[in-house]
Amino acid sequence: MLVVCFQTNAQVERWQQHIDYTIKAALDVNTNIVKGSEDIVYNNNSNDTLTKVYFHLYWNAFQPNAAMDIRSRELGKNSLTNRRGDVVKDWDARVTDRIEKLTPTEIGYQKVNSILIGGKVQKLVKHETILEVILTQAILPKSTVKMNIDFEAQVPKQIRRSGRDNAEGVRFSMSQWYPKMVEYDYQGWNTNPYIAREFYGVWGNYDVTLQLDQHYRVAATGVLQNPTAPANAQGIKTWNFKGNNIHDFVWAADDHYKHLAKEVRKGLTLNVYYKEKDAKSDSAWANVLWAAEKMLPFMEQKFGAYPYPQYSFIQGGDGGMEYAMATLLKGPGLGTVFHEWMHSWYQHILGTNESLFPWMDEGFTSYAEAEVSHAYNLTFAGNSPFINESEKGQIKIANEKAKSQLPVVQYGNYMGYLGLAKSGLEEPMSTHSDHYNTNYAYSSAAYSKGATFLGLFGYIIGDSMRNKVLLNYYNTWKFKHPNANDFIRVAEKTSGIQLAWFKEYWMNSTKTIDYGLNDIQATSTGAMISVQRIGKMPAPLDILVTYKDGTSELHYIPLDLMLGNKEAEGSINRIVHPECKWVQPTYTFETSKPLSTLKSIEIDPSYRLPDVNRSNNKLEIPN
Ligand SMILES: [Zn+2]
Numbered sequence: 134m135l136v137v138c139f140q141t142n143a144q145v146e147r148w149q150q151h152i153d154y155t156i157k158a159a160l161d162v163n164t165n166i167v168k169g170s171e172d173i174v175y176n177n178n179s180n181d182t183l184t185k186v187y188f189h190l191y192w193n194a195f196q197p198n199a200a201m202d203i204r205s206r207e208l209g210k211n212s213l214t215n216r217r218g219d220v221v222k223d224w225d226a227r228v229t230d231r232i233e234k235l236t237p238t239e240i241g242y243q244k245v246n247s248i249l250i251g252g253k254v255q256k257l258v259k260h261e262t263i264l265e266v267i268l269t270q271a272i273l274p275k276s277t278v279k280m281n282i283d284f285e286a287q288v289p290k291q292i293r294r295s296g297r298d299n300a301e302g303v304r305f306s307m308s309q310w311y312p313k314m315v316e317y318d319y320q321g322w323n324t325n326p327y328i329a330r331e332f333y334g335v336w337g338n339y340d341v342t343l344q345l346d347q348h349y350r351v352a353a354t355g356v357l358q359n360p361t362a363p364a365n366a367q368g369i370k371t372w373n374f375k376g377n378n379i380h381d382f383v384w385a386a387d388d389h390y391k392h393l394a395k396e397v398r399k400g401l402t403l404n405v406y407y408k409e410k411d412a413k414s415d416s417a418w419a420n421v422l423w424a425a426e427k428m429l430p431f432m433e434q435k436f437g438a439y440p441y442p443q444y445s446f447i448q449g450g451d452g453g454m455e456y457a458m459a460t461l462l463k464g465p466g467l468g469t470v471f472h473e474w475m476h477s478w479y480q481h482i483l484g485t486n487e488s489l490f491p492w493m494d495e496g497f498t499s500y501a502e503a504e505v506s507h508a509y510n511l512t513f514a515g516n517s518p519f520i521n522e523s524e525k526g527q528i529k530i531a532n533e534k535a536k537s538q539l540p541v542v543q544y545g546n547y548m549g550y551l552g553l554a555k556s557g558l559e560e561p562m563s564t565h566s567d568h569y570n571t572n573y574a575y576s577s578a579a580y581s582k583g584a585t586f587l588g589l590f591g592y593i594i595g596d597s598m599r600n601k602v603l604l605n606y607y608n609t610w611k612f613k614h615p616n617a618n619d620f621i622r623v624a625e626k627t628s629g630i631q632l633a634w635f636k637e638y639w640m641n642s643t644k645t646i647d648y649g650l651n652d653i654q655a656t657s658t659g660a661m662i663s664v665q666r667i668g669k670m671p672a673p674l675d676i677l678v679t680y681k682d683g684t685s686e687l688h689y690i691p692l693d694l695m696l697g698n699k700e701a702e703g704s705i706n707r708i709v710h711p712e713c714k715w716v717q718p719t720y721t722f723e724t725s726k727p728l729s730t731l732k733s734i735e736i737d738p739s740y741r742l743p744d745v746n747r748s749n750n751k752l753e754i755p756n
Pocket of ligand 1: 476495498
């Protein structure tokens with residue numbers, strides 16, 4: 134019996150720290166030096182007395198022999214074979230050994246000159262990208278402290294994410310640019326040295342005032358407060374942005390930025406900022422704004438409401454990288470556009486600890502990217518006024534191709550995971566994102582296996598139940614830093630099905646799924662089909678039996694660990710068998726018609742089970 138109880142409005146108890154930043158910074162566009170101050174109001178909502186606090190100083194990573202540099206060069210010693218069969222080095226092609234070669238004017242740095250609390254100077258201990266602050270007076274539980282920080286930074290030559298003068302010529306990509314407080318949560322201080330991987334932050338309100346040469350246009354997190362402010366007599370313009378309930382602040386500046394904006398509904402404006410180039414580029418960036426507006430209703434219906442007043446697609450950085458209310462993009466490709474925007478849901482609003490659960494951010498975002506891209510291509514792409522006939526033709530071909538590839542929407546993510554599972558390099562998805570042995574294993578686990586988690590989840594509890602779980606998860610855990618168990622608990626409460634086993638196998642192990650058809654025997658009324666579990670990870674089974682008369686039936690074999698079944702999906706008649714014990718190596722069931730009438734038998738006809746060997750999944754019965 135399935136018990137469904139929706140907990141849409143369930144309140145969960147988990148304290149969060151809170152921070153308000155008032156940042157004032159001036160960038161000298163000639164020397165690439167930023168000088169600034171931060172006035173911080175920090176609420177310690179924990180039950181702990183804090184004798185120290187910590188800050189991230191990310192740009193110290195862009196110096197020869199910094200941890201990011203050493204790690205990249207070490208990864209460059211590993212050669213791997215990629216999916217295309219090419220032998221490639223395992224380092225990030227954007228980083229390689231470039232940091233080692235930076236000159237003193239090209240390196241990045243962040244220096245905190247002083248931190249004052251109540252006028253008292255605090256003791257600072259530098260650990261490259263982490264600053265330890267030994268407090269003169271402890272911060273008591275449930276208390277508030279004010280800090281004043283004075284800092285100076287040099288914008289590095291763009292290597293990874295942040296920096297000046299990127300490959301597209303954008304002058305300043307200002308991410309991770311200010312001393313940023315480390316998050317303290319129920320697991321303690323998250324003091325991860327920066328090596329170019331995932332982030333985690335404290336939610337709060339940002340009031341940021343930037344000063345720079347009046348010829349530059351600034352694109353940023355938050356809402357611009359003074360759009361008409363004139364430059365001063367020295368040619369310096371002041372930009373003030375405010376954003377609430379966010380855990381980071383990015384900005385970018387260029388002297389040849391073009392700006393497109395549209396209020397797509399009351400209280401929400403979408404912006405596009407890109408480097409002036411040619412008419413083709415104008416059209417591609419206009420298409421970003423067009424597609425974003427078109428897809429927002431789908432995204433919200435499927436993944437939850439977007440709560441901020443603004444979102445900006447900003448050309449900058451070196452690929453696609455997500456920030457609060459904004460993304461830095463290398464180019465206008467829509468896959469990346471949808472991916473980075475969907476990070477607003479998983480990275481920014483849910484705010485999972487990405488270092489510990491990168492797959493709950495990158496994986497869920499990659500899953501959503503595939504869903505949004507597919508829906509866009511099917512529904513809107515052909516009507517865009519910003520793409521030409523040949524591009525429309527390409528989309529048509531892609532849509533046709535997608536129909537023949539199962540699972541249609543998540544095909545790429547499944548292939549990424551299956552490649553990993555067979556590579557011999559897989560590590561459990563519970564590995565800390567900074568500590569995988571290879572970049573390959575990290576990215577395939579975080580992105581592909583994480584996305585496959587949700588595809589497989591749809592198979593296990595049913596796609597429509599999985600969609601309900603995603604919405605309940607978002608509404609229950611937004612702005613609360615959920616972990617993997619929090620997700621599973623929402624899923625269990627929503628579906629009435631036991632699911633901890635699924636998390637244990639998929640997250641904490643590298644065990645794989647492989648079921649095969651073993652044997653068929655004639656009985657007096659039907660055929661006895663025997664299924665073998667070859668892989669170590671168990672799963673419930675959908676088995677499609679097709680008869681020569683064209684009829685078919687779906688045999689469902691429940692898994693005992695679940696103590697429940699998904700509801701029937703689709704219109705094919707479903708026969709539910711007694712549950713299979715997870716320890717059982719083989720399982721037999723009987724069809725309703727005799728062996729002579731059978732045409733074919735197929736395990737997992739929907740292709741949502743990431744079975745590492747599909748060659749034993751289907752049997753065609755010869756005449
Ligand atoms: Zn991502």
